[in-house]
Amino acid sequence: MELEYDEIPSGWPVCFLNDCPRQDECLRHKAGLTLPPTTLQTLAVTPAARKEDGCRMFFPVQVVRVALGFTRIFKEVKQRHAPEMRARLARYLGGNGTYYRYRRGERPLMPGQQQWIKDLFSSYGYTEEVVFDAYRDIFRFYND
Template identity: 35%
Template sequence: MKEEPDSLSVPYNFARCFNAQCPQAPKCLRHIATQLDTADNLYITIINPARYPADGNQCECFKTAVKVHVAWGLKRLLDRIPYEDAVSIRIQMVGHYGKTGYYRFYRGERGLMPKDQAYIRQLFRNKGIKEEPTYQRYTEEYIW
Protein backbone atom coordinates (compact mmCIF):
# COMPACT_ATOMS: atom_id res chain seq x y z
CA MET A 1 0.00 0.00 0.00
CA LYS A 2 1.44 3.40 -0.95
CA GLU A 3 2.08 6.28 1.42
CA GLU A 4 -0.44 9.10 1.21
CA PRO A 5 0.54 12.73 1.81
CA ASP A 6 -1.06 14.51 4.77
CA SER A 7 -3.22 16.71 2.50
CA LEU A 8 -5.23 13.64 1.49
CA SER A 9 -5.93 12.76 5.09
CA VAL A 10 -7.55 16.10 6.04
CA PRO A 11 -11.24 15.27 6.44
CA TYR A 12 -13.48 17.08 4.00
CA ASN A 13 -15.57 18.77 6.69
CA PHE A 14 -12.69 19.60 9.06
CA ALA A 15 -12.91 23.35 9.84
CA ARG A 16 -9.80 25.31 8.92
CA CYS A 17 -8.57 28.52 10.59
CA PHE A 18 -6.94 31.27 8.52
CA ASN A 19 -5.95 33.43 11.52
CA ALA A 20 -2.20 33.59 10.88
CA GLN A 21 -1.77 36.27 13.59
CA CYS A 22 -2.92 33.90 16.32
CA PRO A 23 -0.06 33.07 18.71
CA GLN A 24 -1.22 29.42 18.73
CA ALA A 25 -1.37 29.09 14.91
CA PRO A 26 1.89 27.07 14.58
CA LYS A 27 0.55 24.50 17.10
CA CYS A 28 -3.06 24.47 15.85
CA LEU A 29 -4.18 21.64 13.59
CA ARG A 30 -6.90 23.83 12.10
CA HIS A 31 -4.29 26.34 10.89
CA ILE A 32 -1.92 23.61 9.70
CA ALA A 33 -4.79 22.15 7.64
CA THR A 34 -4.92 25.40 5.63
CA GLN A 35 -1.33 24.83 4.56
CA LEU A 36 -2.07 21.24 3.50
CA ASP A 37 -5.02 22.16 1.27
CA THR A 38 -4.67 21.87 -2.47
CA ALA A 39 -6.68 23.18 -5.43
CA ASP A 40 -8.42 19.78 -5.52
CA ASN A 41 -10.84 20.99 -2.82
CA LEU A 42 -13.53 23.13 -4.43
CA TYR A 43 -15.12 23.88 -1.05
CA ILE A 44 -13.70 23.95 2.45
CA THR A 45 -15.14 24.65 5.90
CA ILE A 46 -13.57 27.52 7.85
CA ILE A 47 -13.81 29.04 11.32
CA ASN A 48 -15.88 32.26 11.29
CA PRO A 49 -13.31 35.11 11.47
CA ALA A 50 -15.76 37.12 13.59
CA ARG A 51 -15.27 34.48 16.32
CA TYR A 52 -11.48 34.87 16.55
CA PRO A 53 -10.61 35.67 20.19
CA ALA A 54 -8.88 39.00 20.80
CA ASP A 55 -5.84 37.50 22.56
CA GLY A 56 -5.72 34.17 20.71
CA ASN A 57 -5.02 32.18 23.85
CA GLN A 58 -8.61 31.23 24.65
CA CYS A 59 -9.71 30.04 21.21
CA GLU A 60 -12.67 27.67 21.51
CA CYS A 61 -11.68 25.98 18.23
CA PHE A 62 -8.01 25.31 19.04
CA LYS A 63 -7.01 21.71 18.26
CA THR A 64 -3.52 20.54 19.18
CA ALA A 65 -1.43 19.31 16.27
CA VAL A 66 -0.13 15.98 17.54
CA LYS A 67 0.88 13.08 15.34
CA VAL A 68 0.38 9.50 16.48
CA HIS A 69 2.05 6.25 15.44
CA VAL A 70 -0.49 4.38 13.27
CA ALA A 71 -0.05 0.71 12.28
CA TRP A 72 -1.44 -0.69 9.01
CA GLY A 73 -2.25 -4.25 7.95
CA LEU A 74 -2.84 -7.45 9.91
CA LYS A 75 -1.96 -10.00 7.20
CA ARG A 76 1.21 -11.27 8.93
CA LEU A 77 0.20 -10.47 12.52
CA LEU A 78 -0.64 -14.02 13.58
CA ASP A 79 1.88 -15.95 11.45
CA ARG A 80 4.50 -16.53 14.17
CA ILE A 81 2.29 -17.59 17.05
CA PRO A 82 0.76 -21.01 17.82
CA TYR A 83 -2.24 -21.85 15.64
CA GLU A 84 -4.71 -22.22 18.53
CA ASP A 85 -3.70 -18.85 19.96
CA ALA A 86 -3.90 -17.22 16.52
CA VAL A 87 -7.44 -18.53 15.98
CA SER A 88 -8.52 -17.33 19.42
CA ILE A 89 -6.99 -13.86 18.95
CA ARG A 90 -8.58 -13.51 15.51
CA ILE A 91 -12.02 -14.45 16.92
CA GLN A 92 -11.59 -11.89 19.71
CA MET A 93 -10.61 -9.16 17.24
CA VAL A 94 -13.61 -9.93 15.00
CA GLY A 95 -15.83 -9.84 18.10
CA HIS A 96 -14.37 -6.49 19.16
CA TYR A 97 -14.20 -4.69 15.79
CA GLY A 98 -16.90 -6.58 13.88
CA LYS A 99 -16.19 -8.58 10.75
CA THR A 100 -16.11 -5.52 8.46
CA GLY A 101 -13.90 -3.53 10.83
CA TYR A 102 -11.49 -6.42 11.28
CA TYR A 103 -11.09 -6.95 7.53
CA ARG A 104 -10.54 -3.24 6.93
CA PHE A 105 -7.63 -3.42 9.39
CA TYR A 106 -6.51 -6.73 7.86
CA ARG A 107 -6.33 -5.32 4.33
CA GLY A 108 -4.71 -2.06 5.48
CA GLU A 109 -7.69 0.09 4.46
CA ARG A 110 -7.91 1.51 7.96
CA GLY A 111 -5.09 2.26 10.37
CA LEU A 112 -4.79 0.94 13.90
CA MET A 113 -4.57 3.84 16.34
CA PRO A 114 -2.45 3.48 19.50
CA LYS A 115 -5.47 2.31 21.54
CA ASP A 116 -6.13 -0.43 18.95
CA GLN A 117 -2.49 -1.48 19.04
CA ALA A 118 -2.65 -1.61 22.85
CA TYR A 119 -5.78 -3.80 22.65
CA ILE A 120 -4.06 -6.26 20.30
CA ARG A 121 -0.92 -6.23 22.47
CA GLN A 122 -3.10 -7.12 25.46
CA LEU A 123 -4.67 -10.02 23.53
CA PHE A 124 -1.14 -11.33 22.93
CA ARG A 125 -0.23 -10.93 26.62
CA ASN A 126 -3.42 -12.73 27.70
CA LYS A 127 -2.24 -15.74 25.68
CA GLY A 128 1.23 -15.55 27.24
CA ILE A 129 2.86 -14.27 24.03
CA LYS A 130 5.67 -11.89 24.93
CA GLU A 131 6.53 -11.02 21.33
CA GLU A 132 5.32 -7.59 20.20
CA PRO A 133 2.66 -7.61 17.46
CA THR A 134 4.09 -6.53 14.10
CA TYR A 135 2.16 -4.88 11.31
CA GLN A 136 2.79 -4.41 7.61
CA ARG A 137 3.72 -0.73 7.85
CA TYR A 138 3.65 2.29 10.14
CA THR A 139 2.92 5.99 9.60
CA GLU A 140 2.74 9.14 11.67
CA GLU A 141 -0.73 10.73 11.36
CA TYR A 142 -2.59 13.71 12.79
CA ILE A 143 -5.65 13.01 14.92
CA TRP A 144 -8.30 15.05 13.13
Protein backbone atom coordinates in the same frame (compact mmCIF):
# COMPACT_ATOMS: atom_id res chain seq x y z
CA MET B 1 6.81 16.71 8.29
CA GLU B 2 4.62 18.55 5.80
CA LEU B 3 0.84 18.28 5.80
CA GLU B 4 -0.80 17.57 2.44
CA TYR B 5 -4.35 18.64 1.54
CA ASP B 6 -5.47 15.07 0.74
CA GLU B 7 -4.59 13.99 4.32
CA ILE B 8 -7.30 16.24 5.82
CA PRO B 9 -10.41 14.20 6.70
CA SER B 10 -13.59 15.17 4.89
CA GLY B 11 -15.69 17.53 7.00
CA TRP B 12 -12.82 18.48 9.31
CA PRO B 13 -12.98 22.27 10.00
CA VAL B 14 -9.90 24.26 9.03
CA CYS B 15 -8.86 27.71 10.22
CA PHE B 16 -7.92 30.94 8.45
CA LEU B 17 -7.66 33.20 11.53
CA ASN B 18 -4.21 34.63 10.85
CA ASP B 19 -4.21 36.81 13.96
CA CYS B 20 -4.39 33.83 16.31
CA PRO B 21 -1.42 33.70 18.70
CA ARG B 22 -1.38 29.87 18.58
CA GLN B 23 -1.64 29.45 14.80
CA ASP B 24 1.84 27.88 14.54
CA GLU B 25 0.88 25.06 16.91
CA CYS B 26 -2.68 24.46 15.61
CA LEU B 27 -3.41 21.68 13.13
CA ARG B 28 -6.59 23.41 11.94
CA HIS B 29 -4.58 26.47 10.87
CA LYS B 30 -1.88 24.29 9.30
CA ALA B 31 -4.65 22.47 7.38
CA GLY B 32 -6.12 25.77 6.18
CA LEU B 33 -2.79 26.66 4.60
CA THR B 34 -2.90 23.53 2.41
CA LEU B 35 -6.18 24.33 0.62
CA PRO B 36 -5.66 24.54 -3.14
CA PRO B 37 -6.38 27.96 -4.68
CA THR B 38 -9.25 26.39 -6.65
CA THR B 39 -11.20 25.52 -3.45
CA LEU B 40 -14.27 27.75 -3.29
CA GLN B 41 -15.81 26.54 -0.03
CA THR B 42 -14.91 24.45 2.98
CA LEU B 43 -15.88 23.94 6.60
CA ALA B 44 -14.05 26.61 8.61
CA VAL B 45 -13.55 27.90 12.14
CA THR B 46 -15.16 31.31 12.68
CA PRO B 47 -13.88 34.16 14.87
CA ALA B 48 -16.57 33.24 17.42
CA ALA B 49 -14.38 30.27 18.43
CA ARG B 50 -11.78 32.66 19.85
CA LYS B 51 -11.99 33.61 23.50
CA GLU B 52 -9.77 35.63 25.79
CA ASP B 53 -8.15 32.49 27.14
CA GLY B 54 -7.75 30.71 23.79
CA CYS B 55 -9.74 29.04 21.06
CA ARG B 56 -12.46 26.44 21.51
CA MET B 57 -11.51 24.85 18.18
CA PHE B 58 -7.76 24.65 18.85
CA PHE B 59 -6.32 21.27 17.90
CA PRO B 60 -2.62 20.70 18.60
CA VAL B 61 -0.23 19.52 15.89
CA GLN B 62 0.67 15.94 16.79
CA VAL B 63 2.38 13.28 14.72
CA VAL B 64 1.65 9.65 15.59
CA ARG B 65 3.10 6.39 14.34
CA VAL B 66 0.32 4.22 12.92
CA ALA B 67 0.51 0.57 11.93
CA LEU B 68 -0.71 -0.59 8.54
CA GLY B 69 -1.83 -4.19 8.21
CA PHE B 70 -1.41 -7.29 10.34
CA THR B 71 -1.37 -10.20 7.90
CA ARG B 72 1.37 -12.05 9.82
CA ILE B 73 0.52 -11.56 13.49
CA PHE B 74 -1.32 -14.89 13.87
CA LYS B 75 1.51 -16.90 12.29
CA GLU B 76 2.89 -18.19 15.63
CA VAL B 77 -0.47 -18.39 17.44
CA LYS B 78 -1.60 -21.85 18.52
CA GLN B 79 -4.54 -23.18 16.57
CA ARG B 80 -6.66 -23.48 19.71
CA HIS B 81 -6.25 -19.73 20.42
CA ALA B 82 -6.52 -18.30 16.91
CA PRO B 83 -10.33 -18.40 16.35
CA GLU B 84 -11.17 -16.77 19.68
CA MET B 85 -8.40 -14.16 19.34
CA ARG B 86 -9.52 -13.28 15.80
CA ALA B 87 -13.15 -12.99 16.95
CA ARG B 88 -12.20 -10.70 19.85
CA LEU B 89 -10.05 -8.56 17.56
CA ALA B 90 -12.84 -8.32 14.96
CA ARG B 91 -15.32 -7.22 17.65
CA TYR B 92 -12.87 -4.63 18.93
CA LEU B 93 -12.29 -3.23 15.44
CA GLY B 94 -16.01 -2.97 14.68
CA GLY B 95 -16.89 -6.21 12.90
CA ASN B 96 -15.59 -8.48 10.17
CA GLY B 97 -15.67 -5.90 7.37
CA THR B 98 -13.59 -3.34 9.23
CA TYR B 99 -11.37 -6.12 10.63
CA TYR B 100 -10.30 -7.02 7.09
CA ARG B 101 -9.78 -3.36 6.13
CA TYR B 102 -7.41 -2.97 9.07
CA ARG B 103 -5.80 -6.36 8.35
CA ARG B 104 -5.01 -5.36 4.74
CA GLY B 105 -3.70 -1.97 5.85
CA GLU B 106 -6.52 0.04 4.26
CA ARG B 107 -7.16 1.68 7.64
CA PRO B 108 -4.38 2.77 9.97
CA LEU B 109 -4.19 1.36 13.48
CA MET B 110 -3.73 4.18 15.98
CA PRO B 111 -1.32 3.72 18.91
CA GLY B 112 -4.16 2.85 21.32
CA GLN B 113 -5.42 0.16 18.95
CA GLN B 114 -1.92 -1.25 18.52
CA GLN B 115 -1.56 -1.47 22.29
CA TRP B 116 -4.94 -3.21 22.63
CA ILE B 117 -3.80 -5.85 20.12
CA LYS B 118 -0.49 -6.32 21.96
CA ASP B 119 -2.40 -6.69 25.23
CA LEU B 120 -4.68 -9.29 23.62
CA PHE B 121 -1.67 -11.40 22.62
CA SER B 122 -0.15 -10.96 26.05
CA SER B 123 -3.38 -12.11 27.74
CA TYR B 124 -3.05 -15.42 25.87
CA GLY B 125 0.55 -15.82 27.02
CA TYR B 126 2.33 -14.66 23.86
CA THR B 127 5.35 -12.64 24.94
CA GLU B 128 6.98 -12.13 21.56
CA GLU B 129 6.68 -8.58 20.18
CA VAL B 130 3.64 -8.06 17.93
CA VAL B 131 4.97 -6.65 14.65
CA PHE B 132 2.59 -5.10 12.15
CA ASP B 133 3.13 -5.15 8.37
CA ALA B 134 4.22 -1.52 8.06
CA TYR B 135 4.39 1.71 10.01
CA ARG B 136 3.90 5.33 9.00
CA ASP B 137 3.93 8.70 10.73
CA ILE B 138 0.75 10.74 10.23
CA PHE B 139 -0.88 13.81 11.72
CA ARG B 140 -3.45 13.05 14.42
CA PHE B 141 -6.82 14.58 13.44
CA TYR B 142 -8.92 12.92 16.13
CA ASN B 143 -8.42 11.87 19.72
CA ASP B 144 -8.62 8.10 19.91
